[in-house]
Amino acid sequence: MPSRPxxxxxxxxxSARVLIGIAIVSAIALCAIxxxxxxxxxxxxxxxxxVFLPPVWMQGGDPAFLLGTDSLGRDVLSRLIFGxxxxxxxxxxxxxxxxxxxxxxxxxxxxxxxxxxxxxxxAVDVWxxxxxxxxxxxxxxxxxxxxxxxxxxxxLVDWTRFCRVLRSEVLVIARKDYVAAAGLLGFSHWRxxxxxxxxxxxxxxxxxxxLEMGVAVIVEALLSFIGFSVGAQTPAWGQMIADGxxxxxxxxxxxxLPILAIFLxxxxxxxxGDGLRRTLDVRVSxxxx
Amino acid sequence: MFATLLTLIGRRLxxxxxxxxxxxxxxxxxxxxxxxxxxxxxxxxxxxLAEIEAKRLEMGLNLPLPQQYLIWLSHVLxxxxxxxxxxxxxxxxLVTSTLPATIELAVLAMLIAxxxxxxxxxxxxxVRGTAKEPIMDLGTVVLLSLPEFLWALFLILVVGVALHxxxxxGRIDPNMRLPVTTGFLLIDSWIAGRPDIFKSAVxxxxxxxxxxxxxxxxxxxxVLRSSLIDVYQEDYIHLAxxxxxGEKRILLRHALKNAALPTLSLMGVQFGFxxxxxxxxxxxxxxxxxxxxxxxxxxxxxxxIIQAVGLTYCIVVLSINTVVDSLYLILNPKLRLR
Numbered sequence: 001m002p003s004r005p006x007x008x009x010x011x012x013x014x015s016a017r018v019l020i021g022i023a024i025v026s027a028i029a030l031c032a033i034x035x036x037x038x039x040x041x042x043x044x045x046x047x048x049x050x051v052f053l054p055p056v057w058m059q060g061g062d063p064a065f066l067l068g069t070d071s072l073g074r075d076v077l078s079r080l081i082f083g084x085x086x087x088x089x090x091x092x093x094x095x096x097x098x099x100x101x102x103x104x105x106x107x108x109x110x111x112x113x114x115x116x117x118x119x120x121x122x123a124v125d126v127w128x129x130x131x132x133x134x135x136x137x138x139x140x141x142x143x144x145x146x147x148x149x150x151x152x153x154x155x156l157v158d159w160t161r162f163c164r165v166l167r168s169e170v171l172v173i174a175r176k177d178y179v180a181a182a183g184l185l186g187f188s189h190w191r192x193x194x195x196x197x198x199x200x201x202x203x204x205x206x207x208x209x210x211l212e213m214g215v216a217v218i219v220e221a222l223l224s225f226i227g228f229s230v231g232a233q234t235p236a237w238g239q240m241i242a243d244g245x246x247x248x249x250x251x252x253x254x255x256x257l258p259i260l261a262i263f264l265x266x267x268x269x270x271x272x273g274d275g276l277r278r279t280l281d282v283r284v285s286x287x288x289x
Numbered sequence: 290m291f292a293t294l295l296t297l298i299g300r301r302l303x304x305x306x307x308x309x310x311x312x313x314x315x316x317x318x319x320x321x322x323x324x325x326x327x328x329x330x331x332x333x334x335x336x337x338l339a340e341i342e343a344k345r346l347e348m349g350l351n352l353p354l355p356q357q358y359l360i361w362l363s364h365v366l367x368x369x370x371x372x373x374x375x376x377x378x379x380x381x382x383l384v385t386s387t388l389p390a391t392i393e394l395a396v397l398a399m400l401i402a403x404x405x406x407x408x409x410x411x412x413x414x415x416v417r418g419t420a421k422e423p424i425m426d427l428g429t430v431v432l433l434s435l436p437e438f439l440w441a442l443f444l445i446l447v448v449g450v451a452l453h454x455x456x457x458x459g460r461i462d463p464n465m466r467l468p469v470t471t472g473f474l475l476i477d478s479w480i481a482g483r484p485d486i487f488k489s490a491v492x493x494x495x496x497x498x499x500x501x502x503x504x505x506x507x508x509x510x511x512v513l514r515s516s517l518i519d520v521y522q523e524d525y526i527h528l529a530x531x532x533x534x535g536e537k538r539i540l541l542r543h544a545l546k547n548a549a550l551p552t553l554s555l556m557g558v559q560f561g562f563x564x565x566x567x568x569x570x571x572x573x574x575x576x577x578x579x580x581x582x583x584x585x586x587x588x589x590x591x592x593x594i595i596q597a598v599g600l601t602y603c604i605v606v607l608s609i610n611t612v613v614d615s616l617y618l619i620l621n622p623k624l625r626l627r
Contacts, residue, residue, distance in 0.1 A: 266434040
């Protein structure tokens, strides 16, 4: 890393990408946590006398509504800030769930090999033959709409992303000498996996988590765009896009701003994941995750 | 040699069929876990309880699940996917009448994704080690962060609404009528000798396929770049340089051919995803394909359609993967001789 100004930081932080990623993600996380304190208005407060106000820098903008208002005169900035709650909640919970399932199966498959590996590999094949969007839609039919089921659907679709990448990594690690030594020392399978193999895969897991959070934000947005996620009372970016699309000629800003919000969040997670991949020196091609 | 190749491809095909069977089991289980009563839903709302019960018996809903699955499977194998609850017509007909639209969109998008992926991958490789590299690299992360449905909305805003350059709803101009021969508008309009309809169909295809193509190109760029970098470590590249070959010739004649294989196998996976990505793009562009049929069916809990369309998506994805894997076998001389 040529960036000497950052040399006081631990190695894995010493990258502009990681720092930019952390900055963006924590800004959004802060918005999510402190939404009621930061947001200038109640996100559901309607103001029918001032609908479709443009952002303040455009002609006709009102300083009381910095980013303008939507078709019901609700403050767009406040809705974006509150929308961060849904996005972050889904990002954290869904990627954590997907990691737990995917990683567990990957450790089992990579460590034991043989029939267990074949069985888990076949399951991954079956899952992979569904395009992710289609499988999540089908699961939503089975589970019913709502935020909790959106999270569950993402977990049930995306565990394969962790399983595939991690399995091949575990395969390599499980053949290493120190793992064989653990076996010779009489470590149980459980202890070998948890104390020898898992620690070696932590950098990869962190990288995959970061990338998966971006995917989860996208999937939540598209499910709430088609109306399968949160109810009408909870502001979510995908829903704002669906609203904005109906009034595309009245106010393009109602569509542009939530698009930017989703892009920013996903970009934050991706650039963080990309930076971590380099500084933690894990070999994942982003497209295979 | 051909025999071995055929065996390998045949084995790949068998595996796909096995996976498809497992997919159908999964689909059946998920959709049977539903809180709906398919019998009550397929009857008019004023049906009596006795009528519903009779329908349940007729539909075999009282049988054990494995037996229900086998009955469903044997119907499907005979081309009977049941009839739609909301449209009251055969599901197979609905699927076959919308599939060509989706295939048209997906194929064009794949061409765009491949062209952009090739151009971008070569550019990324070309700028390696220069001051432009970090900027272009950042560019690919930006591209990777924009999924197809955001591109779709963005293109509608800029090209459709602001510039008025291209239409962004439907497949053709609503005033145009064309007899259906193959269902592919680009082919049917030629058969009917209607260049005006052909032009309209192309114009309607540009924005949706561009949205999909752009969204799926950065992955291809990145893999092509890293495979090229790998290939350039090989001895034969140094040897080619020693033989005095020009850089351009080395890249296009020697390196690209070898870097193409890993890129190809990634493209199989990507095109599978791309085919699923048509769903949202279709919804956003009100494009009458499988995706709109599916979303409509999900909103109305029209189970026979959901089952059939879900299965269709999987069949297409598995076919894409099988074709790409077979191509990989055919093109890779290392695998061929085993």
